[in-house]
Amino acid sequence: MENRKTAPVGVFDSGVGGLTVAREISRQLPNENIVYFGDTARVPYGSKSQNTIIRFSEQIIRFLKTKDVKAIVIACNTASALALDAVRDEFDIPVMGVVIPGARAAVEATKNRKVGVVGTDATVQSGMYTKIIHGMAPDVEVIEKACPLFVPLVEEGFKEHVVTREVIEYYLESMRNTDIDAMILGCTHYPLLRSKIREYMGDRIQIVNPAYETAMDLKKLLREMDMENDGETVQHSRYSFYVSDAAEKFRKFANTVMPFDVPTTNVVNIEEF
Amino acid sequence: MENRKTAPVGVFDSGVGGLTVAREISRQLPNENIVYFGDTARVPYGSKSQNTIIRFSEQIIRFLKTKDVKAIVIACNTASALALDAVRDEFDIPVMGVVIPGARAAVEATKNRKVGVVGTDATVQSGMYTKIIHGMAPDVEVIEKACPLFVPLVEEGFKEHVVTREVIEYYLESMRNTDIDAMILGCTHYPLLRSKIREYMGDRIQIVNPAYETAMDLKKLLREMDMENDGETVQHSRYSFYVSDAAEKFRKFANTVMPFDVPTTNVVNIEEF
Known part of the structure; x- marks a missing residue:
């Protein structure tokens, strides 16, 4: 699993809220690379049904897997509450909720x-x-x-x-x-x-x-699975941000939350995954 | 076009907001049947891009056409502003915005x-x-x-x-x-x-x-096209309500807006259209 150490952690949310989780991960696991997905085309999840939220979460995890993530954090309480059990059984990488x-x-x-x-x-x-x-x-x-x-x-x-x-x-x-x-x-x-x-x-x-407790748990999980990034192989672009819509609005908000500059955000047609 | 007179008017919105338009239509055109669709799985449209809103509007119009509507009112300012021109050219029934x-x-x-x-x-x-x-x-x-x-x-x-x-x-x-x-x-x-x-x-x-002005325009349009319901063939279920998610929440809100009881709301998987 040596090559998994430098693989990024996937973090997703219905929109910008999960950035508070990504922020905690960047503080407590400063060596980890992060791929963040915000489902801004379909935000908010708070008023949607369980079936819909499971379907959306599955699409997002399939997308994050194309980025070769080593673990996934559902940085959204609604999706953690309604979809975690379903997607945990379905995918072959560790998935955590908040x-x-x-x-x-x-x-x-x-x-x-x-x-x-x-x-x-x-x-x-x-x-x-x-x-x-x-x-x-x-x-x-x-x-x-x-x-x-x-x-x-x-x-x-x-x-x-x-x-x-x-x-x-x-x-x-x-x-x-x-x-x-x-x-x-x-x-x-x-x-x-x-x-x-x-x-x-x-x-x-x-x-x-x-968010704080989740970052602590992620640290423990990566350590136990010997997947912690040792920091020697940090890539140039350590954090990447994807959204399903309205990239520029997301980028602006991300810059008010994250303790570093978020220069670009990429749009993904998530319904294709 | 005689049989078109009793056909319903399709009204759609990203969620519950368009109910204020349906309410005005029910006040000013009391003989018309209405099929309402609220896209509650994907609300709000206000922060989404033009391409996304056109795609969503096309799906909804395809759904409303399965209900044999004679005309469509886009009861949503965002979709009227961003999608009306595109869908007007694409479909063979009259489409109006607000x-x-x-x-x-x-x-x-x-x-x-x-x-x-x-x-x-x-x-x-x-x-x-x-x-x-x-x-x-x-x-x-x-x-x-x-x-x-x-x-x-x-x-x-x-x-x-x-x-x-x-x-x-x-x-x-x-x-x-x-x-x-x-x-x-x-x-x-x-x-x-x-x-x-x-x-x-x-x-x-x-x-x-x-909403008021749109209902007036709809009245004029139906009259000009000789599609006004003359009131002699009013069906039992004059108003029907469809949503893409969270039907019960929609129904409760609809009952605070509409001047009559909304007994049921049906869920449609809109992405299939």
């Missing part, structure tokens, strides 16, 4: 066994975080809350606008009035609102960012 | 020859309203403004929330400071915010709702 790492971190963090989860409609309606947390720790009470406006607010660059504070209050007031002591940011866009959410929820509640 | 009726109404309404247009990113970036207005009246000055948060706010049921007033101010303050005297609601969701927008913009500015 839900399990996030759930485990919350179970480890909570002292009083009460955890909150915020995410898209589909993630919350699937109840996947609750199921996975209960599989790990049946005694933990889970309170889930959908916050559908967070994604458009982030994408519109409203991070610092007064409206964002009010929308946070609208969605999270009931959550703050519970006695949870850990809360999972169950959508990859939400880490971009992390400081505002933390400010509103207060220091009592530990905010769990699954 | 942009031309809206533009014409604004040209007729403005006294001081200054018109505002609000819409999605794609509609505003296409500059289609400006081009079409200038084709009708080269002396009219057009000021366009994208308001991307209006759609998610409407879909989240925030019509009456204080945040909506603040977002309206955020987007429309610069528009209000101009001396336009007519403003086109260039996205089919926006009529659902009409009273709030009117309240903010003031009585000086006439708000043009292309």
